[in-house]
Amino acid sequence: MITIYHLGLSQSDRIVWLMEELGLPYKLEWFNRGNDMLAPAEYLALHPAGMAPVIKDGDKLVTESAAIVEYISHKYGGGKLSVMPDSEHYADYLYWMHFNNNVQSVFFLKMAMGGNFDESETNMMAKTAERREDRYYTYLDSYLATHDYLGGDKFSCADIMVMFNLAELSLFGGRTIDDLPNVLKYVERISERPAYKKAMEIAGPATTQPA
Numbered sequence: 001m002i003t004i005y006h007l008g009l010s011q012s013d014r015i016v017w018l019m020e021e022l023g024l025p026y027k028l029e030w031f032n033r034g035n036d037m038l039a040p041a042e043y044l045a046l047h048p049a050g051m052a053p054v055i056k057d058g059d060k061l062v063t064e065s066a067a068i069v070e071y072i073s074h075k076y077g078g079g080k081l082s083v084m085p086d087s088e089h090y091a092d093y094l095y096w097m098h099f100n101n102n103v104q105s106v107f108f109l110k111m112a113m114g115g116n117f118d119e120s121e122t123n124m125m126a127k128t129a130e131r132r133e134d135r136y137y138t139y140l141d142s143y144l145a146t147h148d149y150l151g152g153d154k155f156s157c158a159d160i161m162v163m164f165n166l167a168e169l170s171l172f173g174g175r176t177i178d179d180l181p182n183v184l185k186y187v188e189r190i191s192e193r194p195a196y197k198k199a200m201e202i203a204g205p206a207t208t209q210p211a
Helices: 011-024 063-075 091-097 099-112 119-146 157-172 181-190 194-203
Strands: 002-009 026-031 054-057 060-063
Touching: 002 011, 011 026, 011 063, 011 157, 011 194, 026 054, 060 063, 063 091, 063 157, 091 099, 091 157, 099 157, 119 181, 157 181
Parallel strands: 002 026
Antiparallel strands: 002 054, 054 060
């Protein structure tokens, strides 16, 4: 059985959701964030790279949420939530699977600068980051104008990956999605999935384990 080392309010939400979508058994070990919102030392000690999220499968530790999602999907889910290379949607699927790489860099820059940008020329880097973020999410909205799901004509791991970014954006990103009508409809629809609802009840969003 896979053990998910879950850090409150973190990308391990994705892993819990995936397991629920696939109907796979798992063990959840919850780690609370400190008052400084950082991971506790015992969590960082789980993996030599000191990263989250982390799962354990037998004696094997796996980290990086996209790697974990693909690992579980192919090894235990029969690849049914993945898009295969022979699919016409494969390139789109890969893009959305790794969309996180683009938006996380902007997110962490905004976090480091307090999330609010003034118009001073001394904040050129911050303003550039904000424009990049708008460009990324405007493209997402345009994609969803003609697609029900990301990377194909059915729900996939790509949807699991991007939904975390959208939740993170509203909680910490200093930006709403109110100007993105197709993203709003997408979030409302995906949020109604039973596995998503169950995963959020179990694993987030919260910094500490619910009583």
